């Protein structure tokens with residue numbers, strides 16, 4: 241890691257220790273906020289939280305597939321519902337890079353908190369209930385060995401814990417390396433992902449609705465591949481939950 245990035249992380253961690261907002265630097269520590277549960281996360285002040293570019297879940301019944309432009313942009317998907325926090329915009333773009341490439345793991349907890357809070361507030365609007373199992377999009381073992389962590393798992397685990405949902409980190413495995421998807425057409429992406437995932441064990445018979453967590457959705461190919469596999473194994477419904485969605489033409 242570049243020394244400048246390293247210093248930035250140490251500085252951010254120092255600010256967190258002091259109880260300062262990750263975005264504006266204002267002091268966070270306010271006992272009345274913490275006690276009233278208004279403090280969404282120790283990294284974010286109420287004012288910055290209010291300005292996050294979150295999707296208006298009530299307008300789309302908590303399912304982005306109800307938004308015609310998104311539905312048209314994802315023509316070959318095999319999952320049933322899509323719940324994302326935000327378009328691929330600042331500060332999420334910045335935070336996602338910091339989590340993935342600079343190891344700021346506390347951001348995964350922030351994403352999980354925001355997702356759980358938004359899901360809890362809006363799930364009754366549209367998404368089906370109950371959730372039988374939470375899974376995360378796995379990395380290939382070789383990629384995991386290089387990176388040392390799977391960001392989707394780091395988000396999924398605290399998300400499931402907060403909502404008291406069962407989470408399984410070992411049911412799904414990635415058997416094919418994901419070569420770079422950059423510059424590939426939709427068909428090329430789908431072909432390169434065929435049989436990229438396997439189930440390491442049988443899913444319990446009662447598991448009919450699965451929530452699949454990833455950090456970002458771009459074409460939906462990965463989530464669709466997994467969704468197909470799950471549906472071949474007795475699952476009826478797959479809801480994909482990601483932090484960001486790359487909107488078409490953005």
Ligand SMILES: [Zn+2]
Nearest residue numbers: 261264285288
């Ligand atoms: Zn702030």
